[in-house]
Structure formats: structure tokens, C-alpha cells
Amino acid sequence: MNEFLAQLDTLLLWTFAGCAFASAAAMLVLRQPMRVAIALVSCMVFLGGVYGLLGLHFIAAFQVLIYVGAVMVFMVYAIMLLDPRDESGGEKFSKLLWPGIIGLSLLAEALAVGYWSDLPAAPRGAAGEPFDIIRFSQAFLSEYWLHFELTSVLLLAAVVAALAVIKENQRHDHG
Amino acid sequence: MDKVQMLQVLAASLFALGLTGVIIRRNVLVMLMCMELMLNGVNLSLATFAHTLGSAVGAVLVFLIFVVAAAEIAIAIPVVLLLVRRKRTLDIESYSDLKG
Numbered sequence: 001m002n003e004f005l006a007q008l009d010t011l012l013l014w015t016f017a018g019c020a021f022a023s024a025a026a027m028l029v030l031r032q033p034m035r036v037a038i039a040l041v042s043c044m045v046f047l048g049g050v051y052g053l054l055g056l057h058f059i060a061a062f063q064v065l066i067y068v069g070a071v072m073v074f075m076v077y078a079i080m081l082l083d084p085r086d087e088s089g090g091e092k093f094s095k096l097l098w099p100g101i102i103g104l105s106l107l108a109e110a111l112a113v114g115y116w117s118d119l120p121a122a123p124r125g126a127a128g129e130p131f132d133i134i135r136f137s138q139a140f141l142s143e144y145w146l147h148f149e150l151t152s153v154l155l156l157a158a159v160v161a162a163l164a165v166i167k168e169n170q171r172h173d174h175g
Numbered sequence: 176m177d178k179v180q181m182l183q184v185l186a187a188s189l190f191a192l193g194l195t196g197v198i199i200r201r202n203v204l205v206m207l208m209c210m211e212l213m214l215n216g217v218n219l220s221l222a223t224f225a226h227t228l229g230s231a232v233g234a235v236l237v238f239l240i241f242v243v244a245a246a247e248i249a250i251a252i253p254v255v256l257l258l259v260r261r262k263r264t265l266d267i268e269s270y271s272d273l274k275g
Contacts, residue, residue, distance in 0.1 A: 010178070013178065013181075017181060017182065017185045020189070021185060021188060024189050024192045024193070024212055025192060027192070027196055027205075027208065027212060028192060028195060028199070028200070028209075033204045033205055033208075033265075036204075036205050036208055037208060040208050040211060040212060043189075043212065043215065044215060047215055047218075047219055050182065050219065051222055054182075054223065055226060056222055056225065056226060056234065058234075059218075059222055059234060059237055059238075062238070062241060066241045066244075066245060067211075067215070067241070067244070070245060071211065071244055071245060071248050072211075074248055074249075074252060075204070075207070075208060075211075075248065075252075078204060078252045078255065078256070079204055081256070082204065082255065082256065082259050082265060083204075083265070091201065092200070092201065092202075093199050093200065093201065094198075094199055094200065094201045094267065094268065095268075096198050096199055097199045099198070100195050100198035100199035101195065101199070103194075103195065103198065104191050104192070104194070104195040107191045107194065108187065108191040111184075111187035111188075111190070111191065112184050112187060112188070115180060115183045115187060116180065116184070135231060136231050136234050136235070139231035139232075139235065140231070140235055140238070143231075147235065147239060151239055151242040151243075154242065154243065155242060155245070155246055157246075158245075158246035158247075158249045158250055159249065161250055162249050162250055162252075162253045165250070165254060165257060166253055168257075169253075169256070169257050169260065
């Protein structure tokens with residue numbers, strides 16, 4: 001039974017990884033921004049499944065909550081707001097299509113070969129340890145509290161900057 | 176093929192696909208989404224290493240990247256909104272006067 005479950009785990013992991021790759025590849029070829037957004041959402045959900053299968057359940061939850069729930073909803077909202085205003089209706093790809101594709105193949109090859117040959121073997125003892133939210137939270141709020149505070153400052157700066165951009169825009173409209 | 180190797184290759188290919196999307200697509204919103212894809216590739220790599228090594232560092236970095244992605248999108252969308260208001264288009268090539 002355990003054997004079967006382990007095999008199912010591996011099968012699901014490969015399926016999720018394959019689906020994530022397929023939706024990421026679809027993002028490059030779809031024309032409509034809304035379809036690209038839906039491909040990205042499905043890629044993120046599949047990646048959430050991968051995190052869940054790796055035992056990183058809290059990262060999976062935050063992947064769905066923050067990325068799909070906040071970032072992508074914001075993005076879809078922006079598409080609905082901006083896409084009707086787009087009057088260009090031009091080509092899908094820029095002039096850099098072929099250099100981009102050649103660069104992609106070179107980069108993917110270099111990275112894949114690098115990972116294939118040079119990846120250090122996982123320490124066997126550590127891999128089996130459960131990695132739960134308790135250990136993570138303790139490390140996060142005791143060792144990495146400074147980073148945590150810095151990210152809150154970063155978020156605050158982002159909010160202020162977004163407000164400043166919008167204010168500037170309004171002044172431009174009235175002036 | 177090992178599970179960790181497969182996930183690292185997937186992370187590398189997600190990053191490469193995102194970078195290519197930023198280079199070859201013309202729509203600004205699609206380029207932003209491809210940037211998100213690059214961040215996702217990095218996240219997957221970090222999460223896989225956190226799982227493999229059983230350390231909290233990778234998971235902490237994943238959380239920091241979540242926050243950076245949220246901040247990035249909160250800035251990028253108003254900037255794109257401004258650009259579209261002025262140029263009436265989402266086509267990146269009509270913003271070429273930004274080169275200076």
C-alpha cells in the first residue's frame with residue numbers, strides 16, 4: 001500500500017510539473033492577455049501542487065493565496081481595465097523574436113546541463129525530516145526578523161509610491 | 176531522473192521561458208506576467224532546495240520573494256496605467272521614447 005502511495009506521489013509530481021511547464025510555454029504563444037493570465041494562474045496552481053507534494057504545505061497555501069489570490073486578481077483587473085483601450089492590434093511578437101528564441105535555447109541548455117551534472121547529492125539524513133510551519137515560523141521570527149521588518153518597509157514604500165504615481169497622473173490630467 | 180533534478184530543471188526552464196517572454200512579447204501586461212513567471216521559477220528552485228536540505232533559509236527567501244512580487248506588481252500596474260493613458264496603447268515599441 002505504501003509502495004503504491006509513493007508511486008502515486010511521484011506520478012502526481014511529474015504530472016503537476018509537466019502541466020506547469022505546458023502552461024508556462026503556452027504563455028509565450030497565446031495572443032490575448034486574458035488567456036496568458038489564465039495560463040499563468042494555472043501554472044501557479046500546479047506549482048502550488050508541487051509544493052504541497054514536497055511537504056511544504058504552507059508555501060503551497062501562500063502560493064495560492066498571495067500569487068493567485070492577490071497578484072493575479074490584480075493583474076486580471078488591470079487587463080480588464082486596459083485591454084479595451086489598446087488600439088494598436090499589432091503583431092504578437094517583437095523584432096527580437098529570433099534572438100529571443102536562440103537565447104532561450106542556449107540558456108535552457110546551459111542551465112539544464114549545469115543542473116544535470118553538477119547538482120550535489122542531497123544529504124540523506126536531512127531530506128526525510130519533516131519541515132513544518134512551527135520550525136519555519138521560529139526561524140522566520142527569531143533569526144530573520146530583520147528581513148521580515150525590511151519587507152514591511154518595502155511594502156509600505158510600494159504603497160506610497162503607487163499613491164504618488166496616481167497623484168502625479170491626476171495632476172497631469174487637471175493641469 | 177531524480178525528483179530534485181527534475182524540479183530544478185523545471186525551475187530553470189520556467190525562468191528561461193519567462194525571460195524569453197519578456198524579450199519577445201510586445202504587450203506590456205504580458206511582459207509583466209512573464210516577469211512573474213521568472214519569480215515563480217526562482218521560488219520553485221528555492222523551495223526544492225529548502226526541501227532537499229531541510230533548512231528554513233530557502234522557505235524564508237520564498238516568503239520574501241512573495242512580498243517583493245506583491246510590491247512589484249503594486250508599482251508596475253499604476254505605471255502601466257499611466258503609460259497607457261498617455262500613449263493609448265499597450266505596445267512596448269511605442270514607448271521607445273523612454274530610452275532617453
